[in-house]
Amino acid sequence: MGKMKDMIFVTKILVVILLHFVISTGASTSSINTKRPLKNHSSVSVLYPPVQLHKYDDHVVVDNGIFSITIASPEGIVTRINYNGIDNILNDRNENSDRGYWDVNWSDPSDLKDGHLDKLTGKHLDVIVNNENQVELSFKRPWTFAQEKNQVSLNIDKRFVVLRGLSGFYSYGIFERLRGWPDVDIYQGRIVFKLQEKLFRYMAVSDERQRLMPTFEDREKGKPLDFPEAVLLTHPSNSRLQGEVDDKYQYSTENKDNRVHGWICSDPPVGFWMITPSNEFRNGGPVKQDLTSHAGPVALSMFFSTHYAGPDLGMKFRDGEPWKKVFGPVFIYLNSVTTEESPLSLWDDAKEEMLVQTNSWPYHFPNSSDYPRAYQRGLVTGQLVVRDVGLAFANSAFVGLAPPGALGSWQEESKGYQFWTQTDEKGYFEIKNVRPGYYHLYAWVPGYIGEYMYQSIIYVLKGSKIRMGLLVHKPPRNGPTVWEIGVPDRTAAEFYVPPPNPTLMNQLYASQRTDSFRQYGLWDRYTDLYPDKDLVYTVGVNNYQTDWFFAHVNRHVGNKTYVSTTWTVLFDLEDVITGNYTIQLALASATNAEVQIRINGVGDASLVFTTKLIGKDNAIARHGIHGLYWLYSITVVHSHLRAGKNALYLKQTRGSYPFSGVMYDYIRLERPSRY
Structure with missing residues (x-):
C-alpha cells in the first residue's frame, strides 16, 4: 500500500x-x-x-x-x-x-x-x-x-x-x-x-x-x-x-x-x-x-x-x-x-x-512578465557552521535571502521578497528559485543566540548559481556561561504553560502539550498561581520547564485593574572576578513592555539595564508563543555582584494593561573571560 x-x-x-x-x-x-x-x-x-x-x-x-x-x-x-x-x-x-x-x-x-x-x-x-x-x-x-x-x-x-x-x-x-x-x-x-x-x-x-x-x-x-x-x-x-x-x-x-x-x-x-x-x-x-x-x-x-x-x-x-x-x-x-x-x-x-x-513551483502558466519562470531564477548554496564554545555544524539552521538591511531587519520586512530554507545536519543549504535582485543572506541557529548576516550584498542574476562556500556564525558571547535559563530557540515554548481556566477552554487543545499555549486567558493564570508574591527562580534548584511561567505578565488585582510584577532569579557565585560580566537577554515577544534589570537591590543604584518601552506584537493576547525576537547583551560591572548569594530582579514596569508583558526566550549570565 x-x-x-x-x-x-x-x-x-x-x-x-x-x-x-x-x-x-x-x-x-x-x-x-x-x-x-x-x-x-x-x-x-x-x-x-x-x-x-x-x-x-x-x-x-x-x-x-x-x-x-x-x-x-x-x-x-x-x-x-x-x-x-x-x-x-x-x-x-x-x-x-x-x-x-x-x-x-x-x-x-x-x-x-x-x-x-x-x-x-x-x-x-x-x-x-x-x-x-x-x-x-x-x-x-x-x-x-x-x-x-x-x-x-x-x-x-x-x-x-x-x-x-x-x-x-x-x-x-x-x-x-x-x-x-x-x-x-x-x-x-x-x-x-x-x-x-x-x-x-x-x-x-x-x-x-x-x-x-x-x-x-x-x-x-x-x-x-x-x-x-x-x-x-x-x-x-x-x-x-x-x-x-x-x-x-x-x-x-x-x-x-x-x-x-x-x-x-x-x-x-x-x-x-x-x-x-x-x-x-x-x-x-x-x-x-x-x-x-x-x-x-x-x-x-x-x-x-x-x-x-x-x-x-x-x-x-x-x-x-x-x-x-x-x-x-x-x-x-x-x-x-x-x-x-x-x-x-x-x-x-x-x-x-x-x-x-x-x-511545481515556480509555475509555468502565469502570463505576466512580473512573474519569473524557473529558468529566470537563481540558486544560492553554501555551508554554515557555528563557532561558540567550540566549532559545530549549524544543524537545522534557518537560512534566508531578504532585502538588504541590518541584523534582524527581515522580521519587519514586507515590501520585498524573501527566500528561506533550513540546513541539513552538516549545515549545508540550498536556496532555490530566487527572483533576480539584491539581497542580504541571514541565518539563525536553534540552540544559539543572535543571528548571522553575510556582510556583502548578494546580487542574484537570471539563471545564476551562487556558491557561498563556508560561512561561520559567531553567536554573541563575552565569556563562559555561569548559568542559563531556557533554550535559545526564539520561542517561550519550553517554559511552563499553565492549564486554562476550565470555564474558558477550547477543547481542541485540552490534550495537546505542544499547542497548549493557544488556550484563551492564560495571562490571568499567572495571578491564580502567584496571587500575592511573584515568581522566584533559584538557579540549580528550579526547573524552567515547570517553574518559569511562559510569559512575564501583570497581576490582576480586581475591577479590571492590573499591576506590574517583578521576577527574581537567585544564584550563587563562588567568587567574583574583576571585570565585566554579561547578561544575554533574549526575548521571544514584547507588547507595550519595559523590562528593568536590577542586581542585589531594588533601588536605582542597583539598576543595570532597561529595555525602555518596546514591542507591539500582541502575542500574549493572540495565543502565540512568540512575536518578534529581541536580543540584548548587557554589561554588568563586577562590583554589582558578590561572592555567595545574589539576586537578579526582572521588573516589567508597564502594569496597567492585561496584555503588557514579554516572553523570555533565553537568559544567560557570562563571567569575564580570563584571556
Whole structure:
C-alpha cells in the first residue's frame, strides 16, 4: 500500500508538470492523450473537457468541466463556485461583494482618522489567455490623483487562472506604485472566501488542529470576552460546543507551516482548500504567524499583515517611493470523495495536492512578465557552521535571502521578497528559485543566540548559481556561561504553560502539550498561581520547564485593574572576578513592555539595564508563543555582584494593561573571560 501511494503521488506530480508544459507550449491535451482521473470518479480515466469562458454583461463564468467559477465583472469578485452538485460553495446569503474577494487595510499618514478597508474592486476586465487549456483573467484598477479617497494609492491587477483538468483555480495579484504618488501606510493584504455555513462545518489547519466549528450565528449569540475576536459559546447550534471559547487567533500558523488549510462538507463530501506553494511573497520571514481559517466559515490566504509583530511590519511609503510586487499565485483546491468514503480523507488528499503544487513551483502558466519562470531564477548554496564554545555544524539552521538591511531587519520586512530554507545536519543549504535582485543572506541557529548576516550584498542574476562556500556564525558571547535559563530557540515554548481556566477552554487543545499555549486567558493564570508574591527562580534548584511561567505578565488585582510584577532569579557565585560580566537577554515577544534589570537591590543604584518601552506584537493576547525576537547583551560591572548569594530582579514596569508583558526566550549570565 505504501509503494502504491508513492506511485500515485509521483504520477500526480508528473501530470501537473505535463499539464503546465502543455499550457506553456500551446499544445493540446487531446493530442498527447493526457489522462487524469476525476476525484470523485477514481476508477474511470477520461479526457478532460476544454476550459470555456462565458462573458455576460456584469459577470463572467469559467468552466473546465470539473467546476465553474463566476466572477463579477469588472469588479473581479468571486460570487459563485459550482462543484460536485453544490450550486454555490460560497455563502450566497452574503452580498456579492462579500463572498470571495481581495482586500487591503491602509491609512493616510496625514489623516488621524481610522484606517480604511479597500476590497480592490476592478474597473475593467482584460482576457489575458483564452484557449482550451487555460483561461487567465485580469481585473485591473489603475490609480490616479483624482481617485476616490477610500481607495488605496495602488495600481491593482487581480488575476484568476483556470487550467484544463485541474480541480481548482489560481489567483495572484500585482500591486504597483509609481514614483511621486502620495504617502500611504498599508498594513494587510489577503484573499478571503466565505463559505456556505450549513455545509462547511469541519475545519482542518494541520493533522492535529482540526475540529467541528461554531457558526457565525453561534458567535453572535455568545458572550464577548476581553477582545472582540474571543467569544464564549453560550448557545451554540451544536451542544458539543457549549461553554467553549472561539477565537480566530487560536488557529494562527507560522508561514513555514501555512501551506494548506480549509474546510470539509460531509454531505456531499467536498473539501475547499487554500494552498500556498511558496512563501516568497509573504512578509516577516518563515516564523511570522498569521491567520488561516476560522469560524464563519472563512478561508484566508494572508499575503502580509502586522499580526504578531505590530505596525512596524506595515509598509510605509514616503517621498513618492515607487514599488511593485507580485502576490501569489495561490491555489484554491476543490476535492471530493464518494459517499462510501470518509470525508476526513479529503484532508489527506489536500496535503498531497499541496505537495504537488509546491513541487511545481515556480509555475509555468502565469502570463505576466512580473512573474519569473524557473529558468529566470537563481540558486544560492553554501555551508554554515557555528563557532561558540567550540566549532559545530549549524544543524537545522534557518537560512534566508531578504532585502538588504541590518541584523534582524527581515522580521519587519514586507515590501520585498524573501527566500528561506533550513540546513541539513552538516549545515549545508540550498536556496532555490530566487527572483533576480539584491539581497542580504541571514541565518539563525536553534540552540544559539543572535543571528548571522553575510556582510556583502548578494546580487542574484537570471539563471545564476551562487556558491557561498563556508560561512561561520559567531553567536554573541563575552565569556563562559555561569548559568542559563531556557533554550535559545526564539520561542517561550519550553517554559511552563499553565492549564486554562476550565470555564474558558477550547477543547481542541485540552490534550495537546505542544499547542497548549493557544488556550484563551492564560495571562490571568499567572495571578491564580502567584496571587500575592511573584515568581522566584533559584538557579540549580528550579526547573524552567515547570517553574518559569511562559510569559512575564501583570497581576490582576480586581475591577479590571492590573499591576506590574517583578521576577527574581537567585544564584550563587563562588567568587567574583574583576571585570565585566554579561547578561544575554533574549526575548521571544514584547507588547507595550519595559523590562528593568536590577542586581542585589531594588533601588536605582542597583539598576543595570532597561529595555525602555518596546514591542507591539500582541502575542500574549493572540495565543502565540512568540512575536518578534529581541536580543540584548548587557554589561554588568563586577562590583554589582558578590561572592555567595545574589539576586537578579526582572521588573516589567508597564502594569496597567492585561496584555503588557514579554516572553523570555533565553537568559544567560557570562563571567569575564580570563584571556
